[in-house]
Amino acid sequence: MNDSLQDIRARLAAFAQERDWDQFHTPKNLAMALSVEVAELVEHYQWLPTGADMELDDAKRAGIRHELADVLMYLVRLADKSGVDLHAAVLEKMVLNAEKYPVEQVRGDARKYSDY
């Protein structure tokens, strides 16, 4: 069984190639498309108190699920076009985050690290 991010990357590359869409998939265009998909996700939450499950009905749950998928697809496509291994990049960034937000210092506090 393939790794999930690798599987999605390969499927999207094939999908775009079959449709001759590579010409449109510049990093700049993909970043814009990604931001549009994120906004469609944000739209589901904008008038809700917290977005917790009990605030949602089935239509909204399905919409959120699909928008989450759309966001991941554009993100994986942009990373692919930028030569970035997303899993490795996350592991690298989490080391930096652990240094920026030491447990003993930030426990229960959501202020940005730069505020410290």
Add this chain to the structure above:
Amino acid sequence: MNDSLQDIRARLAAFAQERDWDQFHTPKNLAMALSVEVAELVEHYQWLPTGADMELDDAKRAGIRHELADVLMYLVRLADKSGVDLHAAVLEKMVLNAEKYPVEQVRGDARKYSDY
């Protein structure tokens, strides 16, 4: 070796729990934070012609890599808090997309399916 998305999900859940951040991580707040990270990614491309590799220097490449990681982290966290399996959701959405954008109809054309 663990699946990449499962691995990231587990690491982020532990990271938030250690810092007692679950209280801030409502779906609504995570969706907002996700949109902020995507904009930090978009910012790298806003004045570039296409964002292709030859338009970037090493600092910009590293910045893009880190922002891609930040976006994925908030996305995985939001999916986790929403009970959504991202890999399954993508596979499901790709079936719908294949129906909306039939190869013979959209080849080389980036208009939205709704324009057809």
Add this chain to the structure above:
Amino acid sequence: MNDSLQDIRARLAAFAQERDWDQFHTPKNLAMALSVEVAELVEHYQWLPTGADMELDDAKRAGIRHELADVLMYLVRLADKSGVDLHAAVLEKMVLNAEKYPVEQVRGDARKYSDY
């Protein structure tokens, strides 16, 4: 005394011309820059309960004020480059909105008109 939107439009056009920035100010680039500024505004609110004044300190108030200005500047610049009179466009859109959201039907309800 000049109209506020006209005054801002004229000042920004002069500012860009003095710096020879018109070449970068395509509608596409300005729309991206606008989205980045909006995210910097959103960032101020992402971990706050509602963003009401009592949740803010002076630094945050000043930051919000500056980001609101940045958003308006890119919006006015994009409208200018697109030949759109913003005041007229708003009056036009408000007529449509009044039809979409009749008072007696939507009072106290924030669902999107399409949900009705």
Add this chain to the structure above:
Amino acid sequence: MNDSLQDIRARLAAFAQERDWDQFHTPKNLAMALSVEVAELVEHYQWLPTGADMELDDAKRAGIRHELADVLMYLVRLADKSGVDLHAAVLEKMVLNAEKYPVEQVRGDARKYSDY
């Protein structure tokens, strides 16, 4: 004749009050809604080369015009709810921008001031 920003502010306040929508119009929610409207604007440009007028048809021109209006409406509403005079805030910010981007230093160069 009223100033454009003041006129829009007053019309929107009346529109919301008639519909009892003030309860939903927290700064946090309005900032989210603003970001969603900006993305609907960005969507028009995402696959276009520059968004210049000759790349648009009449439907797209009308769509852009309406989205520009939507963005301004949420921006004015958020400023109103935050007690910010947008015109004054822009004048204030433009003084800071003139210091950050001196004409002789940035002419024809779009890099961020922080890159200097």
